[in-house]
Amino acid sequence: MKRKLENLWREIKRNRESYFLLLPYFLLFFTFVVIPVIVGAVLSFTNYNIIQMPRFIGWSNYKRLFLEDDVFLIALQNTFKFALITGPISYFACLFFAWLINELPPKIRSILTLLYYAPALSSAVFFIWTYIFSGDVYGLLNGFLMNLGIIKEPVYWLQDSRINLYVLMVIQLWMSLGTSFLAFIAGFQTIDKSLYEAGAVDGIRNRWQELWYITLPSMKPQLIFGAIMQVTASFAVADISAQLIGFPSPLYSAHTIVLHMWDYGSIRYEMGYASAIAVILFLITVSINQGVRKIIRPD
Amino acid sequence: MKRKINRSLWGNVIVIAVLTIVAIFMALPLVYSIMNAFKPLDELFLFPPRLFVRRPTLKNFTDLFYLMSTSFVPFSRYLFNSIFISFLSTLGHVMIASMAAYPLAKHKFPGSKFLFNLVVFSLMFSGYVTNIPRFIIMAKLRLLDTYFSLILPYIGATLGLFLMKQFMEQIPDSYIESARIDGANEFKIWWHVVMPNVKPAWLTLILFAFRDTWNDTYTPALYLHNEAMKPFSLALTYIQQGGFVRAGAAAAAAVLMMLPSLIIFILTQSNVVETMKSAGIKE
Structure with missing residues (x-):
């Protein structure tokens, strides 16, 4: 034991320059x-308003979240609905479009990459969708649809509590060809071309088989990285809801976990309660990410 | 080299059609807001609305400067704040994350694996999770309402360290060995040998760090209450909430908001793709 510690200490001293870096x-x-x-995990078991010392209250915050706080349950439901739809769609969209783009000539490839990635890059300007989804006749979409005679009255895309969550999903998908998309484009370029020739000899007949049996297995590290990026982002939706629909949204129709946390943490200063919400978000994303990682992981 | 498998003619037509439609969907809102930025007021409120501008004007941009110079905090101040915060955060992140990435990529020492796994693990939850306790820590460190409340966490961002470390692993050990034989210390090896060899990676870190700091509205709203310190991204949300009288100015502001990141990406694209080739998570 002592010897082990001495060795460890020697190793640490030998590498001290690394530690400085x-x-x-x-x-x-x-x-x-x-x-x-x-700190968040600890605070989630307390009642804390920043001014007074935190007071330990056991599981009360969690009980209150799940048993008494109906708005939290709405937020939870909305967040899951949102993530379970936009997460997989955006992931496969990143993969699919990266695959299609990859086969194009380099010039066109870089132009399309720029176009597809531009929304993710300029995420602060998503409010320009308000021009498109504006609820009056000046909204681009309303104007367009009314011109074609598909609708007679303008649709309140962002205010109508039955549809606004789905409108947000469209906007989220628009912004979601991000870091994973770039990783997949890069991933497709790393694949050894000779594998395809060998595959053709082994009886691979079409592009889909090529993709499934050769391409995807060789880029699993990228697939895992991309999955983590998309899952994390799809559960973290907040800004677009607060800015496009307003906070709180009508009937909490676009309320999410992060917004609920914002409400308690930054407006009501109930830090213990807000921390419990953060812990729930943490547990959800980490466990789903670990699950996805297990599924993709090379056997 | 000739590909063995080719798509049919119809396959090609479908692929090109799909790619074009999606490209239009992606570009349309951005194009529309660029168009709006140059539209005179009467064209902004045409019915039915029109995408393209007919009589382009710079009035919205001058309006924006005028509007914001009469507000409590001048427009130039928001812009300065954003540039200052983004510049320092980006520079700090690239330097400090690369400095840490080098030993993690190239040396084995007690804790190296653990620390890197911790970074990978932190990619699995969003920054929102840490915001509330971070607020308390900021308060205790008396960082609230300072530029550092934004800059320091940005510097410690995790994605950049991850990408840099993965990329650095490809540098041949022999480069490092020969520098060590010449008597260079680790810091010198990092700066003179490693950094010049990972140019694609630090360009990528510049892009991501800049994108995240420049576009952020959530953390500035949380940690800054002094109006004079707030960044342009927050000012943009105010202008945008100003309703239809400010629609032109808001479109002009949106253009100013999205241009820098787009320009950086246009300049760095091939390097970014090069870096992402090593971005996988291996198990």
Whole structure:
């Protein structure tokens, strides 16, 4: 035991320059990522309003969330609905379009990459969708549909509580060809071309078989990375809802977990309760990510 | 090399049609807002609405400057804040994350695996999870309402470290060995040997760090209450909430908002794709 510790210490001393290089980054990483996760988990069992000391209250916050807080349950439901639809669609869209784009000549490929990636790149300007989905006759979509005679009255795309969550999904999908999309484009370029020739000899007949049996298995690391990016993003929806529909949304129709957390953390200063919401979001995304990772993982 | 399998003619037509339709869907809102930025007021409220501008004008941009110079905090201040915050965060992130990525990629030492796994793990939840406790930590460190409340967390962003470390793994060990034989210390090896060899990766980090800081509205709203420190991204949300009288100015502001990231991506695209080739998570 003692010998082991001595060895460890010697190793640490030998690598001290490495630790110096790590220090600035990990100081920030621990202060603003790791410690907040731990602090949040602890605070979720307390009642804390920033001014007074936190008071330990056991599982009360969690009980209140699931048993008394109807708005939280709406937020949970909306977030899941949103993530289960936009997550998979955006993931396969990233993959599918990267696959199609990959076969084009380089010039066209880079132009299309730019066009497809541009919305993800300029995420702060998603409010331009208000021009399109504006509920009056000046809205581009209403004007267009009324011109064609498909609708007679303007549709309140963003205010109508029956449809606004789905309108948000369209906007989210518009912004979702992001980092994973780039990773997939890169992934397709790394594949050894000779594999395709070998595949053709082995009886692979069409593009779909080529994709399924050769291409995808060779880019599993990218597929895992992309899945993590998309899952994390699809559960974190908040900004587009608050800015396009308003906060709170009519009948909480576009209320999400992150918005609920914002409500309690930044408006009501119920930090313990807000932390419990954060813990739930953490558990959901991490477990789904681990699950997806298991599914894609090479056997 | 000739591909063994080819699509049919119809297959090609369908693929091109799909790619074009999606390209229009992706580009339309951006094009529409660029068009709106140059439309005079009467064209902004035409019925039926028209996509293309007929009599382009710069009035919306001058309006934007005028509107914001009469507001409590001048427009130029928001712009300065954004540029200042994005510049320092991006520079700091690229330097400090690369510095940490080098030993993680190239050396084995106690804790190296654990620390990297921690970073990968943190990719699995969004930054929102840490916002509330982070707010408390900021308050305790007396960072609230300072530029550092934004800059320091941006510097510690995780995606950049992950990408940089993965990319650095391809540098041949022999480069590092020969520098070490010449008597260079680790810091010098990082700066003189490693960094010049990972140009695609640091260009990628610049793009992502800039995109995330420039577009962020959530954390500035959380950590900054002093109006004079707020970034342009937040000012944009105010203008946009100003309703139809400000529709032209809002479109002009949107154009100013999206241009820098787009320009950076146009300049760095091939390097970014090069970097993403090593972005996989291996198990």
